[in-house]
Amino acid sequence: MTPTDSTPEAASAPPQTLDRVRALDAEDPLKRFRDMFLFPMTDRKQDLYFVGNSLGLQPKNTAAAVTAVLDQWQQLGVRGHFEGNPAWIDYPESLNDGMASIVGARPHEVVVMNTLTVNLHLMLATFFQPSGKRCKVLLEDHAFPSDHQAISSHLQVRGCEPKESMIIVQPEATTGLLSTDAVVDQIRQHRDVLALVMLPGLQYYTGQVLDMRRITEAAHEYEIPVGFDLAHAAGNIPLQLHDWNIDFACWCTYKYLNSGPGALGACFIHERHAEDTGRNRLAGWWGHERTSRFQMAPEFIPPPTAMGWQLSNPPILSLAAIDASLRLFREAGGMEPLRKKSLQMNRFFRAELEKELGDRVRVVTPPEPDQHGCQLSLEIQHEGTSGRATYDQLELCSVRTDWREPNVIRAAPVPLYNTFTEIARFVQILKSCLNGAPRR
Numbered sequence: 290m291t292p293t294d295s296t297p298e299a300a301s302a303p304p305q306t307l308d309r310v311r312a313l314d315a316e317d318p319l320k321r322f323r324d325m326f327l328f329p330m331t332d333r334k335q336d337l338y339f340v341g342n343s344l345g346l347q348p349k350n351t352a353a354a355v356t357a358v359l360d361q362w363q364q365l366g367v368r369g370h371f372e373g374n375p376a377w378i379d380y381p382e383s384l385n386d387g388m389a390s391i392v393g394a395r396p397h398e399v400v401v402m403n404t405l406t407v408n409l410h411l412m413l414a415t416f417f418q419p420s421g422k423r424c425k426v427l428l429e430d431h432a433f434p435s436d437h438q439a440i441s442s443h444l445q446v447r448g449c450e451p452k453e454s455m456i457i458v459q460p461e462a463t464t465g466l467l468s469t470d471a472v473v474d475q476i477r478q479h480r481d482v483l484a485l486v487m488l489p490g491l492q493y494y495t496g497q498v499l500d501m502r503r504i505t506e507a508a509h510e511y512e513i514p515v516g517f518d519l520a521h522a523a524g525n526i527p528l529q530l531h532d533w534n535i536d537f538a539c540w541c542t543y544k545y546l547n548s549g550p551g552a553l554g555a556c557f558i559h560e561r562h563a564e565d566t567g568r569n570r571l572a573g574w575w576g577h578e579r580t581s582r583f584q585m586a587p588e589f590i591p592p593p594t595a596m597g598w599q600l601s602n603p604p605i606l607s608l609a610a611i612d613a614s615l616r617l618f619r620e621a622g623g624m625e626p627l628r629k630k631s632l633q634m635n636r637f638f639r640a641e642l643e644k645e646l647g648d649r650v651r652v653v654t655p656p657e658p659d660q661h662g663c664q665l666s667l668e669i670q671h672e673g674t675s676g677r678a679t680y681d682q683l684e685l686c687s688v689r690t691d692w693r694e695p696n697v698i699r700a701a702p703v704p705l706y707n708t709f710t711e712i713a714r715f716v717q718i719l720k721s722c723l724n725g726a727p728r729r
């Protein structure tokens with residue numbers, strides 16, 4: 290093949306590797322799902338899409354689900370609230386089974402509503418209950434900006450000085466990773482002043498999965514509530530939020546859950562809190578129990594479920610897109626088969642990088658299976674080029690990843706729609722970029 294050849298196989302691996310990779314794809318029990326998604330195209334060719342960790346691809350069934358709601362709105366008008374299919378008033382709850390199975394919750398422990406950061410604020414209002422010298426929040430140094438800002442502003446609103454009230458766990462200097470021991474140690478050290486522990490389930494920059502169960506156990510020893518931001522975990526790694534006894538969690542549905550840009554987020558509230566209707570919260574009429582909601586009384590009576598944290602009547606068009614996506618997860622057999630393929634892809638991805646690029650690329654994400662999801666965070670260590678320049682070249686080759694400051698390319702092959710062939714191609718294209726002769 291000539292360097293200018295631009296067929297999809299142009300930057301391809303040696304023939305034996307290709308045969309092996311094609312066999313992996315042929316044997317993939319989830320292979321039929323790829324065809325259920327729409328891929329962005331450049332010059333009439335599918336992009337190599339490894340950025341489902343940022344915005345999941347559109348399932349082909351989304352348009353019909355959204356159109357069905359538009360049709361019902363057209364035909365029924367306001368009657369759609371009770372006569373839609375499902376009735377709009379029941380639409381959020383109809384998603385609970387599907388959403389709960391993704392995160393290992395009981396259906397009454399989840400609610401689809403608002404967006405992630407808004408939900409974080411709502412959860413902080415409930416679970417951050419400073420009292421006396423117990424008034425601080427533990428978070429990590431590289432928390433997603435929105436998490437840091439939400440916590441900081443929340444502290445401010447409560448009259449606490451954010452700087453003094455945030456206990457920030459540092460990652461290990463050499464690896465940039467968070468050690469569970471260090472987190473547990475900080476919890477022990479600050480047990481008398483901590484009112485809340487708030488951490489990511491899967492760190493967005495490094496791709497590291499934290500030991501959520503152990504952290505929760507450690508905090509609960511001192512009766513400190515624990516919340517997790519699961520933006521990068523939901524639909525990516527297996528979760529057992531109920532069994533792990535986590536107090537609350539928030540996530541979005543536009544990343545691994547493929548529900549569209551700005552789609553509604555979701556919350557988990559453990560049943561021991563959700564069932565407590567006297568629990569402090571910021572209230573709104575949609576959180577009032579359904580049967581007496583329309584009596585329009587000023588008193589607030591929530592149901593003994595996570596639905597009692599809703600504020601407003603929800604955007605049904607967004608719920609319809611989430612519904613369509615959850616159907617695909619159900620059809621695929623839930624998180625277990627997806628995780629199986631994801632681990633297999635991740636092993637293959639690492640092996641290809643190691644074989645083809647050796648020490649020119651450092652994988653930041655930990656290799657232990659219980660410490661990563663789909664994403665690999667890559668640091669380019671190649672003289673004469675920077676990570677940012679490499680990312681830009683990948684973009685020119687229609688390879689979609691993302692760049693995160695200060696120094697990481699995040700690449701996430703997703704088991705629902707990516708293939709082993711694409712991983713092999715990605716590594717060859719990355720190699721061609723590092724060799725100064727990018728080719729698709």
Ligand SMILES: *Cc1c(COP(=O)(O)O)cnc(C)c1O
Pocket residue numbers: 404405406407433435436489493518520521541554
């Ligand atoms: C994507 C992401 C968010 C996004 O928050 P929105 O409120 O949905 O914009 C929050 N936290 C983390 C860790 C994320 O990765």
